[in-house]
Amino acid sequence: MEQALSRRVGLSEQYHVRLCKESMVFSAAHFITFNGNVCERLHGHNYRVEVLVFGELDENQYVVDFIALRDSLQNIVTELDHHMLLPTDHPSLRVVPSDAEVEVTFEERRWVFPRGDCVLLPVSNTTAELLARYIGRRLIDDFERSTHTRINRLQVAVDENGGQWGVCELLGVQ
Numbered sequence: 001m002e003q004a005l006s007r008r009v010g011l012s013e014q015y016h017v018r019l020c021k022e023s024m025v026f027s028a029a030h031f032i033t034f035n036g037n038v039c040e041r042l043h044g045h046n047y048r049v050e051v052l053v054f055g056e057l058d059e060n061q062y063v064v065d066f067i068a069l070r071d072s073l074q075n076i077v078t079e080l081d082h083h084m085l086l087p088t089d090h091p092s093l094r095v096v097p098s099d100a101e102v103e104v105t106f107e108e109r110r111w112v113f114p115r116g117d118c119v120l121l122p123v124s125n126t127t128a129e130l131l132a133r134y135i136g137r138r139l140i141d142d143f144e145r146s147t148h149t150r151i152n153r154l155q156v157a158v159d160e161n162g163g164q165w166g167v168c169e170l171l172g173v174q
Contacts, residue, residue, distance in 0.1 A: 017063045019070060020050040026081035028119075030126040033093065039106050045160045047128075049077055049135060054153040064149060072142045076135055083119045085126045095120060128166025132156040136170045
C-alpha cells in the first residue's frame with residue numbers, strides 16, 4: 001500500500017538520521033590565526049557536536065545503528081574534552097611535541113603545554129569548520145572499523161559559542 005501511494009503521488013524517499021545529544025559536548029582550549037599574521041589569544045569553548053548521516057534503509061529499516069553511531073561519536077568527543085587543541089598543519093605555526101611537553105611558536109609568541117593536556121590535530125587551524133571535518137573523518141573511519149558499515153554522506157556541525165556553527169559535509173564514493 002505504501003509503495004502504491006508513493007508511486008501514485010510521485011514521491012521519492014530519502015533518509016537520514018540526526019544525532020544531537022547533550023552528552024556530545026567537549027570543553028577545550030584553542031586559538032586561531034587569520035589574515036596571515038594575526039593570532040588570537042588562548043581561550044576556550046564548550047563545543048557542541050551534531051551529526052547527520054544520510055543513506056538508504058538497510059535490512060533492519062534504518063540508515064545506521066543509532067547506538068553504534070552514538071558510541072563512536074562519544075569516543076571522539078571524549079578524546080577532545082578538556083584538552084588544548086593544536087593544529088599540526090598550519091604553515092606559520094610551529095608545533096613541536098616531546099614526551100613531556102609541546103612547544104608552540106607563532107612569530108614572536110611562544111607557548112609550552114604539558115604533552116598530556118594537548119591533542120595534536122592534522123588541520124591547518126582549529127576553526128569550528130575544520131574541527132567538524134576532523135570529527136567527521138574520524139567518525140567515518142571509527143564507525144566503519146567498529147560496525148563494518150561505510151558512511152557515504154555525513155554532515156558534522158560544531159557549535160563553538162551558542163549558535164555559531166561550523167559545518168562540514170563529507171561525501172564518499174559508493
